Amino acid sequence: MTNPGQGGPWQPQGMPPGQPQYGQPQYGTPPQGYPQGYQQPYHQQPYGHPQQPYYQQQPPPRKSRRGLVIGLVAALVVALGGGATWFALSQTESVASGAATPTEAARNLAGSLGNGDLVGLLGSLAPAEAALFTDPIEDATGELKRLGVVKPDADPKSLSGMRLQAENLAFDEAAQEQVNDHVAITKLTGGTLEVTANLQDVPLAEDFMDAVLSRSERAELEQGPQTRTIDIAEVVRQQGEPVRIATVNVDGEWYPSLLYTIADYALLAERQAWPQQPVPAIGADSPNEAVQQLVLAALDGDLRRVIELLPPDEMAVLHDVGPVLLNAIGAEAGPSGITVTRLETETSELNGGTRATVTALELTNERKRSTFSLVREGTCYRVSVDENSDRLCADELATMLERRSDVSLPPAARQAVRNLGLGVFEQGIGVVTTEVDGEHYVSPLRTFNELGMTVLRSLQPEDIQGLIRLAE
Structure with a gap:
């Protein structure tokens, strides 16, 4: 099966601070790199504040063109990172069919925007890229809902806190770039993008809003929808080049890809061409083997092996740009002298992957003739360094964290700290693996998401209020 799929955002060394990450579009901030005097109606105040011309905001000096990713392409898929639309994405039950050409794929993305169909928007992305978000949502x-952050009756299917509408989009098909047999870069040259935010549609629970929003912020929320319009032709004129939107071919059909788009702009900023040959995907025989081999490769600084162990569908973008990464770091670090002599996991199925919870880990430093081991015993862990051994249990850790917390913390915050430590310790730290064509790979984005879920499962509703008060 030919399925290049999509991977996580790649950001090479040297990119300027503040470059937004995938899933975190910075709507309301003008894209980095816009020239002095640009007067599109971006502003830095929350919705409800008077508009301030962009030329009065003292933008940073022009450094590169990669800000277009956030200014337009990421704006087209802002639903992926917006708190309101995040819930809408959870109800995608099937993946939309692809397109016959790269330009048609990009137009399908715009069509979903024009209908205000945020679920359809996600479905227009490449299947593996969409699944990274829909599976755990x-x-x-x-x-x-259990924690009281959103309303119990919140309906993801009817959520529309962020609406984007594209009109009269124009592409320069003659300038399209064919990167390889499965990646093509389309060139957007004209049209408009209207972004409307209505914070009243965000299904936050009343108690939660009372805790996190001031009176003025609640007043802003009640003002209703706020709209901004982006003239793509004007942006293209200012930048001196079309907007690049990457598309990928999956099983003979084309899909737009935010992840490949970000990688394309990163390569462009670093004046690097797309490699002609990827780092191949070489998985392991089991989830446990995949985790063990990744740990060993990381200890040895073997970036090539780390990339090989990433899923070929979800992380295809890192396989494709892998040679650039390898050239950037130079020669491999070589063996560290540390050997993974034992690694055992307990596996449980998740939506879209397998959670491998580490139950035993033993590392041997051959150079120093030292051994470290960590063994899970129920809700306790036994930690041994050479001949020294100690046992720590979940309730002991929770009590320790609570006692070591700042004595000035309110009781609710101290209880939240205790519950968090207790819950994380009891669940253990899990690494998420996926299976593709009979081989097992480690999924970094799914693992990161599972860490967040581990935290959420550890907390109680009253803990949220305690942590909010702690942040005040």
Whole structure:
């Protein structure tokens, strides 16, 4: 099966601070790199404040063109990172069919925007890229309801806190770049993008809003929808080049990809061409083997092996740009002298992957003739360094964390700290693996999401209020 899929955002060394990450579009801030005097109606105040011309905001000096990713491409898929639309994405039950050409794929993305169909928007992305977000969202939504962050009756299917509408989009098909047999870069040259935010549609629970929002912020929320319009042709004129939107071919059909788009702009900023040959995907025989081999490769600084162990569908973008990463770091670090002599995991199925919870880990430093081991015993862990051994249990850790917390913390915050330590210790730290064509790979984005879920599952509703008061 030919399925290049999508991977996580790649940001090479040297990119300027503040470059937004995938899933975190910075709507309301003008894209980095816009020239002095640009007067599109971006502003830095929350919705409800008077508009301030962009030329009065003292933008940073022009450094590169990669800000277009956030200014337009990421704006097209702002639903992926917006708190309101995050819930809408959870109800995608099927993946939309692809397109016959790269330009048609990009237009399908715009079509979903024009209908205000945020679920359809996600479905227009490449299947593996969409699945990274839709697979775990249902569980996360349930946890947020349990914690009282969102309303119990919040309906993800009807959520529309952020609406984007594209009109008269124009592409320069003659300038399209064919990167390889499965990646093509389309060139957007004209049209408009209207972004409307209506914070009243965000299904936050009343108690939660009372705790996190001031009176003025609540007043802003009640003002209703706020709209901004982006003239793409004007942005293209200012930048001196079309907006690049990457598309990928999956099983003979083309899909737009935010992840490949970000990688394309990163390569462009670093004046690097797309490699002609990727780092191949070489998995392991089991989830346990995949985790063990990744740990060993990381200890040895073997970046090539780390990339090989990433899923070929979800992390295809890192396989494709892998040679650039390898050239950037130079020669491999070589063996560290540390050997993984034992690694055992307990596996449990998740939506879209397998959670491998580490139950035993033993590392041997051959150079120093030293051994470290960590063994899970129920809700306790036994830690040994050479001949010294100690046993720590979940309730002991929770009590320790609570006692070591600042004595000035309110009781609710101290209890939240205790529950967090207790819950994380009892669940253990899990690494998420996926299976593709019979081989097992480690999924970094799914693992990161599972860490967040581990935290959510550890908390109680009253803990949220305690942590909010702690942040005040």
